[in-house]
Amino acid sequence: MTSPQKCAAVVVGAGPAGLAVMGNLLEKQLGGKIAWVDPYFQAGRVNRKYREVPSNTKVALFQAYATAVQSFRSVINSTRMPNAFTTMAKLDQEKTCHLHHAADVVRALTDGIVKMDQVLPCHGAVTAANLVENTSTWTVRIKLRDHDEIEVVTPRLILCTGSSPTEVPIPLKDHPIERLDLDVVLKPSELVSFLSRDTPVTVAVVGASHSAILALLNLVYLARTSHPHLRIKWFTRHPLRYAEYKDGWILRDNTGLKGLAADFARQQLEDAVLPHSEAGQFISKVDCGGGRETAQYEKHLPSCSYIVQAVGFTRDPLPELSVNGSLLKPEFDAVTGGFHDGHGRGVRGLYGAGIAFPERVVDPQGNVEHAVGFFKFMKFLKRVTPQWAAIQ
Numbered sequence: 001m002t003s004p005q006k007c008a009a010v011v012v013g014a015g016p017a018g019l020a021v022m023g024n025l026l027e028k029q030l031g032g033k034i035a036w037v038d039p040y041f042q043a044g045r046v047n048r049k050y051r052e053v054p055s056n057t058k059v060a061l062f063q064a065y066a067t068a069v070q071s072f073r074s075v076i077n078s079t080r081m082p083n084a085f086t087t088m089a090k091l092d093q094e095k096t097c098h099l100h101h102a103a104d105v106v107r108a109l110t111d112g113i114v115k116m117d118q119v120l121p122c123h124g125a126v127t128a129a130n131l132v133e134n135t136s137t138w139t140v141r142i143k144l145r146d147h148d149e150i151e152v153v154t155p156r157l158i159l160c161t162g163s164s165p166t167e168v169p170i171p172l173k174d175h176p177i178e179r180l181d182l183d184v185v186l187k188p189s190e191l192v193s194f195l196s197r198d199t200p201v202t203v204a205v206v207g208a209s210h211s212a213i214l215a216l217l218n219l220v221y222l223a224r225t226s227h228p229h230l231r232i233k234w235f236t237r238h239p240l241r242y243a244e245y246k247d248g249w250i251l252r253d254n255t256g257l258k259g260l261a262a263d264f265a266r267q268q269l270e271d272a273v274l275p276h277s278e279a280g281q282f283i284s285k286v287d288c289g290g291g292r293e294t295a296q297y298e299k300h301l302p303s304c305s306y307i308v309q310a311v312g313f314t315r316d317p318l319p320e321l322s323v324n325g326s327l328l329k330p331e332f333d334a335v336t337g338g339f340h341d342g343h344g345r346g347v348r349g350l351y352g353a354g355i356a357f358p359e360r361v362v363d364p365q366g367n368v369e370h371a372v373g374f375f376k377f378m379k380f381l382k383r384v385t386p387q388w389a390a391i392q
């Protein structure tokens with residue numbers, strides 16, 4: 001291994017959050033290069049898995065993200081037209097769009113940022129990092145795509161490592177049922193060939209938030225077009241919850257249904273409409289509220305061939321982190337973006353952002369949520385990165 005390179009920061013992950021961190025730190029003139037590490041530099045999961053998903057935020061917010069920092073504006077101004085930015089600029093700013101537009105903007109910005117002199121792009125994965133407290137220096141180990149390993153030393157390590165669909169144990173142990181990957185259900189072009197067209201298939205969908213409603217929408221589309229034998233059992237434990245637009249703020253901004261998912265839910269899935277709606281021809285709702293979960297699964301799951309769990313997202317595994325050689329179990333501080341160790345002590349120079357490490361927000365009615373979204377990451381980072389930059 002070559003001798004470690006010194007950098008002003010190491011940013012782990014090149015999804016929308018890692019990119020937003022880069023944009024903010026580049027504005028801070030940290031006085032050294034910023035190492036940026038990702039195996040792909042392809043806009044993260046939104047590009048890899050969710051290009052066909054309709055957004056639940058309006059185009060204007062993707063535009064606001066893409067123009068929020070000087071380095072992004074420089075990339076946009078120096079990218080030959082037509083490009084992902086000009087395409088997005090032509091969309092109705094007040095409407096939602098498919099996520100491939102947002103993913104292409106992130107990819108175009110990434111392509112420009114990695115070429116900047118202040119950036120050291122590393123195609124690979126961070127496998128471990130150790131903080132030596134008396135020098136306030138992290139030694140970050142990176143396994144490059146060509147299998148070489150390098151080390152970077154830095155005062156700041158920022159984790160934007162993303163999350164994947166949560167899998168919980170299948171509620172009925174003895175019944176053989178195949179898992180259907182949520183990512184496949186959210187990608188109609190893959191789903192169409194995954195499920196049999198000719199034999200009766202019943203899919204259990206668990207959940208009632210954005211992912212679950214889009215799963216139902218995609219399955220219903222197949223049932224009424226190419227897959228006439230497809231039926232859906234929808235296991236839900238709470239009523240449908242929608243974002244509500246108040247005067248200057250949004251109730252359930254992060255947890256309520258928005259966009260196409262909200263329209264579909266209101267028009268076809270509410271109890272008052274489901275029995276007569278087109279979706280209701282294919283979906284049987286299984287109400288698991290009020291402690292009836294186990295009984296309902298026992299009754300209804302045996303008739304299902306697949307189960308798709310749309311029950312949230314879980315942080316992807318982190319690199320092995322240690323302080324002075326002792327393993328660290330970092331606890332995220334969702335207000336500052338920093339971390340604590342198991343004893344509540346701040347961990348110097350370690351920060352996080354993105355879907356894995358979102359900001360805690362409180363609305364005017366006192367409801368607590370975690371802010372997940374392109375522009376929400378940007379807003380959070382604008383607030384906290386000045387403190388991240390200020391450490392010596």
Ligand SMILES: Cc1cc2nc3c(=O)[nH]c(=O)nc-3n(C[C@H](O)[C@H](O)[C@H](O)COP(=O)(O)OP(=O)(O)OC[C@H]3O[C@@H](n4cnc5c(N)ncnc54)[C@H](O)[C@@H]3O)c2cc1C
Pocket residue numbers: 012013014015016017018037038039040041042043044045046050053054055056057099124125126127160161162163186211313316318319353354355356372373374375
């Ligand atoms: C289905 C879905 C739809 C969404 N729709 C919207 C929407 O409409 N509007 C909106 O604003 N937000 C939306 N979001 C929320 C959020 O904006 C996205 O989830 C976003 O992609 C999260 O970005 P991220 O950078 O935190 O994570 P990711 O996109 O997952 O990126 C993480 C990156 O880190 C890399 N990585 C992980 N570990 C390492 C390592 N050890 N070393 C190096 N690299 C590593 C990965 O390869 C990846 O590239 C949606 C989320 C989901 C799940």
Ligand SMILES: NC(=O)c1ccc[n+]([C@@H]2O[C@H](COP(=O)([O-])OP(=O)(O)OC[C@H]3O[C@@H](n4cnc5c(N)ncnc54)[C@H](OP(=O)(O)O)[C@@H]3O)[C@@H](O)[C@H]2O)c1
Pocket residue numbers: 053054055056057168206207208209210211212214235236237238254255259261310311312313372373
């Ligand atoms: N563009 C889009 O339209 C889109 C699509 C998908 C996701 N997203 C974004 O991605 C993020 C994650 O969204 P998400 O919809 O996947 O998840 P989520 O918003 O985290 O919600 C998870 C849901 O799963 C339910 N749940 C958890 N455990 C369960 C269990 N064991 N059985 C039944 N239900 C269970 C929860 O209900 P309880 O409240 O009862 O626990 C909750 O409704 C959000 O930021 C969202 O905005 C966006």
